[in-house]
Amino acid sequence: MDELRRQLREAAEAHRPDRERMLARVERGMATSTAGPHSTADPHSAAGDLHAGRHRVRRGVLSWPRMVLAAVAATGVLAVGGLAVAAIAQRPQPQPAPTATPSAAPDTASPSAAPEALPAPTSASRAPSASPHRSGSAAPSASPSPSRPPATRPAGSRTEDGPLWADGSVDPHSTDSWAQSNVTFKTREVLTALTVELHVPQTGGVKDTGHWQTMAADDFTATVREEGGVLVYRWVLKAGRTVPVGQQVFAGQYGHNAGGRDAGGDWYRIDAATAGGRPSVWGDFARTG
Template sequence: MDDVRKRLRDAAAEHRPDRERMLARVERGMERDAAPGAPSRGRPPRPAPWLRIAGATAAVAGVLALGGYAVASVVHGDEPSRTVGTPAAPEPPAATRPLAPDAKGVEDGYLWSDGSVDPKSNDFWAQSTLTFKTGKPLTALTVELRVAQTGGVADTGNWRSLPAGDFTVSVREAGGEAGGDLVYRWTLKAGRTVPAGKHVFAGQYNHAEGGRDAGDDTYAAEATASGRKAAVRGDFARTS
């Protein structure tokens, strides 16, 4: 089946429908039907030539579009959708810069934080949970969780207690290479706010069999409330 899809993709890429030639053939056929003296055989009057030409143009366009859709549907199969010819956008520098490098600890003014490994984690899977408390509504917030690559660490999902639509989420491997630390980042969208109170962010991942030590994992956050910025940074308890 993969070989069939490849051949269809190659054929679709090489195919260039001659729209003008198809339209000209349709129009010539109409002109023959409209020739003077042609018997009507009881048929109703034909529409004006310009209407027939417009209809032919639409018909040809429809055939071309339908053909392209049919090929695309067969080629697509179970493969993920993609935009042909559009290169992937480079990751913005803001997504890779160190977050809150000057943070002094887990608390800064109105912002408090904590990092822990969920007790339901097991020998193959774990969840790192970040808890934040803010005494003021936040107009800006970026949260980052960095899970050290201790062997077999691979993303399986993430969530937050705040509305999903309020955040842009990215998950990447540090350095852009397989086998690097797993980095989760949640960024509050412009114009959205985080209410005062307690909020949770969590990253989930598989790991090599056995108890995983989270001692090298870290987290950080930057926030703004009433024009004042706050930054926190922390880590996780090391397994003895």
């Protein structure tokens, strides 16, 4: 179809009507219609030929406008045909739909450059194993703290030092298999530091059952532990706290084997601080009641 349109367009552009040639053809046609054989020997024949010639001339004359009109019509048809061909050839042809050509995308935007998806975590890549046998950075298992060596019992007793006085006794409410040891002290000055210790050697079945003090429990850090075969109760006054002038009691409670218990090896010690010094007292226990 495109080739046919191209040929029609070229034919229309190359067409040029030849007017001189067309007029020459018209003249030749007129000459043929007017020319004919005639004889001068027979006047009647000549007259007849003249009459016939007039008719032929009239017929030829009358046919001239027709021939001119036919030539003009032919010229018009050719011209119209050429214009039609030119119009067809010059008619804008529909452009084919452009084929989308993907432009080259940068490597960073291409799907092939996308990072690979990370694999789903497996049981080996989740939370670390809590097995105690796992080696590496696992937190070590808690182990009991080593026992402290027993504090050395001071020789003799010192129940008074400066503003501080103290005494140790077994509470009269103790029983055949249970006891309470009381450490009582008095101070004539405000204490800015205080540590009270009660030492109960293991004589058979000795086991802590509780402790208390007359001062507020929040003022002290209290611990109970066995150190070198001795059950030690310890109270330490917290920083910034003070002990007023007066009397205080610190008591440790423990169970033991039935049949009574000898408290001859029990002892206490008190270390304090005042504005003017650091008094210390210690002593043993006597059963009261």
